[in-house]
Amino acid sequence: MDCLPNNSDNKTLKSLSSDRRLDSMDLKSNHTALVLADPAPLNRVSSGLLPYSGATFSQNLFLTVPTMKAGILDIRASNCLDSMESSSPPDKKSRDFNNDLESTDTDVAYRAWLLKYPSALASFDQITNPAKGKRIALFLDYDGTLSPIVDNPDCAFMSNDMRAAVKNVAEFFPTAIISGRSRDKVYEFVWLTELNYAGSHGMDIMGPVRQSFDDHSNCIRSTDNQGKEVNLFQPASEFLPMIDEVFNSLVNNTKDIRGAKVENNKFCVSVHYRNVDEKDWTVVAQRVHDVIRNYPRLRLTHGRKVLEVRPVINWDKGKAVTFLLESLGLSNCEDVLPIYVGDDQTDEDAFKRVYWFIQVLREGNCGYGILVSSVPKESNAFFSLKDPQEVMEFLKSLVVWKKTSTL
Numbered sequence: 504m505d506c507l508p509n510n511s512d513n514k515t516l517k518s519l520s521s522d523r524r525l526d527s528m529d530l531k532s533n534h535t536a537l538v539l540a541d542p543a544p545l546n547r548v549s550s551g552l553l554p555y556s557g558a559t560f561s562q563n564l565f566l567t568v569p570t571m572k573a574g575i576l577d578i579r580a581s582n583c584l585d586s587m588e589s590s591s592p593p594d595k596k597s598r599d600f601n602n603d604l605e606s607t608d609t610d611v612a613y614r615a616w617l618l619k620y621p622s623a624l625a626s627f628d629q630i631t632n633p634a635k636g637k638r639i640a641l642f643l644d645y646d647g648t649l650s651p652i653v654d655n656p657d658c659a660f661m662s663n664d665m666r667a668a669v670k671n672v673a674e675f676f677p678t679a680i681i682s683g684r685s686r687d688k689v690y691e692f693v694w695l696t697e698l699n700y701a702g703s704h705g706m707d708i709m710g711p712v713r714q715s716f717d718d719h720s721n722c723i724r725s726t727d728n729q730g731k732e733v734n735l736f737q738p739a740s741e742f743l744p745m746i747d748e749v750f751n752s753l754v755n756n757t758k759d760i761r762g763a764k765v766e767n768n769k770f771c772v773s774v775h776y777r778n779v780d781e782k783d784w785t786v787v788a789q790r791v792h793d794v795i796r797n798y799p800r801l802r803l804t805h806g807r808k809v810l811e812v813r814p815v816i817n818w819d820k821g822k823a824v825t826f827l828l829e830s831l832g833l834s835n836c837e838d839v840l841p842i843y844v845g846d847d848q849t850d851e852d853a854f855k856r857v858y859w860f861i862q863v864l865r866e867g868n869c870g871y872g873i874l875v876s877s878v879p880k881e882s883n884a885f886f887s888l889k890d891p892q893e894v895m896e897f898l899k900s901l902v903v904w905k906k907t908s909t910l
């Protein structure tokens with residue numbers, strides 16, 4: 504499917520109850536053991552869909568996977584299909600078209616859900632009051648957060664207004680984008696040099712040079728597009744040849760499925776089924792399953808009408824937040840308040856992490872996760888925004904608040 508940029512300058516173009524927090528966070532005493540997340544939406548997941556419940560963490564970045572290849576094989580294609588369905592609620596347009604009554608019910612359900620996940624716009628003071636005298640660090644997902652979800656992943660452009668809003672907010676707050684896409688690709692969409700970028704679900708981070716990272720394994724010095732020296736952290740670098748191989752196999756194995764699209768995101772691969780007839784979703788699941796059964800060091804996770812193949816390493820968007828905070832010199836500061844805005848399952852790791860970051864290190868403070876969703880779903884976020892349009896309003900409000908704030 505071809506697409507053209509939607510505008511010329513796309514270059515390529517509660518007081519929340521702490522009880523709820525504790526209920527929803529996976530913050531048991533072993534938080535440092537780092538939970539392997541990526542469940543399907545929490546209220547709909549079937550246990551058979553959690554591929555690595557038997558995995559344990561080794562000291563280093565790699566997960567110890569049960570020796571049986573069945574670690575992955577146990578995700579039967581049929582279970583995978585369940586998860587594809589549960590992680591892909593029908594879009595609002597088709598619901599409205601099919602049944603106005605159902606749409607009304609959905610709106611009622613959404614309003615009820617807002618009681619649990621208040622709008623970050625309506626609760627703006629609740630967010631900014633504790634931020635007075637503190638430095639906000641902003642972390643943004645890309646697809647579904649800064650750009651609307653569209654059928655063709657190559658056409659997920661952000662609007663000029665959104666770009667301007669992100670640029671402005673980055674002038675006032677350290678800002679990073681953490682995406683499932685390859686870092687290069689997300690940069691081509693965003694095209695702003697004022698930000699830090701993490702691609703491949705945080706497995707490819709470019710950040711400012713920090714000498715303390717020189718001894719960090721997987722962290723090297725590099726240069727960015729402007730020739731500036733940067734640190735490049737790629738904890739899954741050894742998986743590159745494997746990911747390329749799997750990408751080619753997946754392309755080959757799915758080429759006869761109408762609408763299926765395989766995307767190489769450098770350290771992970773996305774298999775999109777948004778444009779596949781629902782009756783063929785089982786075929787997609789089966790074909791992906793057939794490929795990754797030969798790769799016990801890869802795992803499968805679910806996003807919005809996408810299956811994602813990624814290395815079995817102890818790293819996710821949440822860890823990327825921690826790494827970036829450290830890169831930005833913000834990890835040991837009493838006065839830092841991280842805010843993470845995202846829409847997808849992989850963002851849940853980051854929602855947990857921004858909460859954990861502050862709560863564990865500094866009693867009384869907290870970071871905020873903001874879920875972008877127009878349908879009710881369980882989340883580790885505290886607040887919500889309905890869609891990228893509301894995300895943009897939120898970013899603009901932060902700038903106005905900062906400009907007018909006396910502290």
Ligand SMILES: O=P(O)(O)OC[C@H]1O[C@H](O[C@H]2O[C@H](CO)[C@@H](O)[C@H](O)[C@H]2O)[C@H](O)[C@@H](O)[C@@H]1O
Nearest residue numbers: 645646652653654656659682683773777807809
């Ligand atoms: O972490 P993100 O920046 O949210 O990236 C997650 C995936 O986003 C993209 O796919 C999603 O958006 C597409 C464009 O709107 C849509 O067509 C697709 O159905 C969604 O799943 C991206 O293409 C994937 O590679 C990312 O992993």
